[in-house]
Amino acid sequence: MLSGRLALVTGGGSGIGRAVCQVMAREGARVVAADLNEASAKETAALLASAEHVGVPLDVTSEESVAAVVRGVRDRYGAPADCVVNSAGITGFSFLKDMSLETFSHVIDVNLKGTFLVTKLASNAMIEAKTGGSITNMASILGKIGAISQCNYSASKAGVEAFTRTAAKELGRKGIRCNAILPGYIDTPMTSIASDKIIKMVMPLIILARKGRPEEVAELAAFLASDRASYMTGASVEVTGGYGL
Template identity: 45%
Template structure:
């Protein structure tokens, strides 16, 4: 119960890593605020948490639309009166080589994966400053460390969220707010369901541990960073890749 009574907002929480994180936080005692564009997915995760004896509320949130973020923050404060954790997990991919990438593809990924992190953090920072406490974790990627073929937009966003986290660390650290970044490697999420088996096999072969990561393994890292056990971890960039980057 390392997150007992902490009010934790998780974006992109309807599936994959976000869903695993919401369930993990609930098991650790957090009051979970489940956020995603997919209302049915939000309702499903909230129901799972409550059925397991946890506490959760849910909101349909588009991280590119400040009014939906504001409604979520207002609802969270009305219900719980504080915000202890923000997990900036929402993200999309729209891959293409530089030659073929459209401006719309570039802008959409930047809006969700980079500007969305800014929007959500901006919406909660004054609350955390008033509390003199808080933990913010940005979901970056191994692509945010080394780039990747066909992912100009995604790499730019994932490099960017690390830069923002390091900047916020400098600005907010003396005020009781910690900010860190997590870089997942190849993780077995629904985003891989349409990939050919041979491509997934090649991904596994590149990892020294010989397998893809599990969403729960990222969730465990988020939970640790949100907890008081990580009280002196600030401005860190933590790879959860199975050794992929060696």
């Protein structure tokens, strides 16, 4: 259960992030859904159907924007978020031979630098307020196995996993646990753009023979944030239906 907890979920306007908001609210947390798309963040908050949940604009690539959200949460609730989930993410498809530096960098900026910025500022706020807490980062099974035409995405997610282990080491003594989730192929707007060719390639590799549902990842995020996972830190946990075995 997450009653009494205050969750900040980046990418909370869509897909896995929205499902995390829904499961965490169901478990009793107050939820701040933060997203580049302000309207979708507010839509998530409206779905949660209580005024204690809010949707706010956030660009994880901007230190100013991240600082404003972290400050805004503290001002609104009188405490920092003690249950942070980094779910904001993008991808960009191109074979290595054609990938522009811009396409590579943009994905690294959002997925890896964004995770760094939110983790840094949110954990600093927890340390200042002496609340402790948990930070859960969405990495990906593709960070382990590598995805053809997504070297940017695969590298960013391997980076998120390594970053999470370092954060866990530095923050553990402050009562802050950091873990990474490695989803497989999950049915969200991000994967809805995949071509039939990609779907045909991936499906035979999934042992459970179907895409995952966002809630199936969100359940793990809620568990990792809760006291049921009180001895877990620095872990990378796969939710893949066996994809990547």
